[in-house]
Amino acid sequence: MLNGKRILLIIGGGIAAYKALDLIRRLRERGAAVTPVLTRAGAEFVTPLSVAALAGEKVYTDLFDLTDEADMGHIQLSRVADLIVVAPATADLMAKMAGGQADDLASTLLLATDTPVLIAPAMNVRMWEHPATQRNLATLSGDGIALVGPNEGDMACGEYGPGRMAEPMEIVEAATARLVDGPLKGRRIVVTSGPTHEPIDPVRYIANRSSGAQGTAIAAALAALGAEVVFITGPASVPPPRGVTVHPVETAREMAEAVDAALPADAAIFAAAVADWRVARQSSRKLKKTGGGMPALEFAENPDILAGVAQRKTARPALVVGFAAETDDVLEHATAKRARKGCDWIIANDVSPETGIMGGAENAVTLIYKDGHESWPRMAKDMVARKLAARIAEALGGPAADE
Known part of the structure; x- marks a missing residue:
């Protein structure tokens, strides 16, 4: 270049x-x-x-x-x-x-x-x-x-x-x-990253084991190709990249609101590990041991951010990419998820403990699209990000989305 x-x-x-x-x-x-x-x-x-x-x-x-x-x-x-x-x-x-x-x-x-x-x-x-x-x-x-x-x-x-x-x-x-005027110059892309934290009480929360490293690398790679990146991140363990607009959030509902506010965009990449459920009634005080057994927690379903954007009737990005972190039957589950959510691509990976991928420095992914899939060899997460950014640039060959 x-x-x-x-x-x-x-x-x-x-x-x-x-x-x-x-x-x-x-x-x-x-x-x-x-x-x-x-x-x-x-x-x-x-x-x-x-x-x-x-x-x-x-x-x-x-x-x-x-x-x-x-x-x-x-x-x-x-x-x-x-x-x-x-x-x-x-x-x-x-x-x-x-x-x-x-x-x-x-x-x-x-x-x-x-x-x-x-x-x-x-x-x-x-x-x-x-x-x-x-x-x-x-x-x-x-x-x-x-x-x-x-x-x-x-x-x-x-x-x-x-x-x-x-x-x-x-x-x-x-x-x-x-x-260099990168191939994504003039494009606006939303990237979500990191885990979400769903409070139980003022000191405890439910979360996923995500470092945010892959989403951060994707945002950086897209920015390097000239994109205007809106980076919406949960409480990640890695710092956000430079050269992007950062919106820190904590919960899934906050992330959904931030994504909605960031649209319209040419593409949306949902790399965040969003908690599927939250505690329906968060305690305003720290829950104490009482000797009477564990407290009963009632759960409510969090908004489905990926499906909500992929199935929009208006202001839908031209390219919507989701992630599927699976522990078994990865290709089967991720293919079904792509169809169910209505997104264009799914990036699937095996996050079984023995792979060391969740929270690690490397990733091994399969890119799944409507007519097939392709498996990429295990590589550093920043290399995965660059390869994905190049594919996104190729896919967004048409006119940019209206602001």
């Missing part, structure tokens, strides 16, 4: 610089030419030789390189690229960008360019949360600088929190979205 695109990659000085090596490889796999710029601090973490070997191009490090500066090389470098990516974007680099400093090659390139810039911040959590960094971030955002990450997690310093550089594929997707 990036054939013919030229990316100027500025590698800042931080432990996350090692990820820049994989980023170069991923960008080149997709057809991009990568011209690397390595800061002096960046060279303390990765070598110019390793960067050059992966990029297949000279590594630029010094502003005062007489051979290049005879032709104002720093100006040319900043102008010939289609996109400038800064990864890792350290607190120091962000401060220089926000303040308009130009005391080395990287900062001079960034000041001398009118090329779009994408930064992938990486720093200690305290540095990221410091008011100075947040002021610089606000300035850069106001200047039109695009952002990917940072992610939350364990850090090399032993602390935990936001500040980890986005993974290479996240940066590739963000760069692609900046450079």
